[in-house]
Amino acid sequence: MLSSPFFHFLHAVTKSNMTESDISARFRRIGLITIAALYFLILVGGIVRASGAGMGCPDWPTCFGRLIPPTEESQLPPDYHEKYVGYGDTQFNPVKTWTEYVNRLVGVSIGVLILMTLLRSVPYRKLDPPVFYLSLAVLMLVGFQGWLGSRVVASDLRPIMITAHMVTAFLIVMLLIHTVSRSQQSHLRRIDTSALPPKLRAVLLVAMGMTLLQVAMGTQIREAIDGITNANEVLERNVWREHFPIIFYVHRSFSSLILFTNLWLAWNLIRRLGPGHLLRGFAYALGTLVVVAISTGVSLDRLGFPAFVQPVHLLLANLIFGCQFFLFTALRYANGTGSVARSATHSYTSLPLK
Secondary structure, eight states: OOOHHHHHHHHHTSOSSOOHHHHHHHHHHHHHHHHHHHHHHHHHHHHHHHHTOTTSSOSSSSBTTBSSOOSSGGGSOTTHHHHSTTOTTSOOOHHHHHHHHHHHHHHHHHHHHHHHHHHHTTTHHHHOHHHHHHHHHHHHHHHHHHHHHHHHHHTTSOHHHHHHHHHHHHHHHHHHHHHHHHHTHHHHTTOOOTTSOTTHHHHHHHHHHHHHHHHHHHHHHHHHHHHHHHHHSSOOGGGGGGGOOTHHHHHHHHHHHHHHHHHHHHHHHHHHSOTTOHHHHHHHHHHHHHHHHHHHHHHHHHTTOOTTHHHHHHHHHHHHHHHHHHHHHHHHHHTTOSOOOOOOSSOOSSOOOO
């Protein structure tokens, strides 16, 4: 159980004379910034993965034993090949090293933002305690993710460890979206969804499951690529497809079901909700994200898996699920099935950043 001095410290660094509306706006602002930063980290992590820069820094938390990594090989000891496990068969590559280093810096920045999110959630200990404890859970999960990142490096980029790292990032984003949504539930309850068909929430839940399944299959394809490249040492990207397992073709065909399901959802939300409606905007975003994600998938298949498309494809998959998850959460509160919290001092149908 958290100690009293800890709570005294948290209250000391937060304002106590704010209205409930101010508290809600402040928490929403930092929460949205943190979610955006998490998606940026997923993109950077995808770039590291696609560019093969995962061992650009062969040790952790330092990089070649330094807080700031070297820029040229002459700055390294002569025996660095033997000293750093997993780096002995390659020459020092400053681009890969700094790509991985930037990934770590972004990760540290995320930790700071998560801590700020926790501090902004302190007033919710009285207004709606789960918001505070969910924020604390996010912070703990980010700490676990940092430790997991060190294990990824120590394992010499074992595919199963990389997958666990990605799944944890997925969970962090989902938990943070849920936390921010819960903090705004008094606003979400005022959203009018009476024009939507009753089955829409059920279809949305199915769509979320389909997205998770598609991401899982994509992860297996990524692991298959690792096996192909490790077995053949040097293999051009344009011939990877010839060595793919059957899961690749299932993944490719399944995208058609995902497209039609999500377009049905977007079409119903757009057609039945009025202009300016919060959920209507997310419906446009969902439809666009799905179309663009499938387009990047087609380009990966037809253009020989260009490296710059891979991280974008991964990011889009995460954004799609995040959009679906928020829509599902918002519909729960709008239909009165979420948890009850104290009402805010005023209502509005959209959630601005300020």
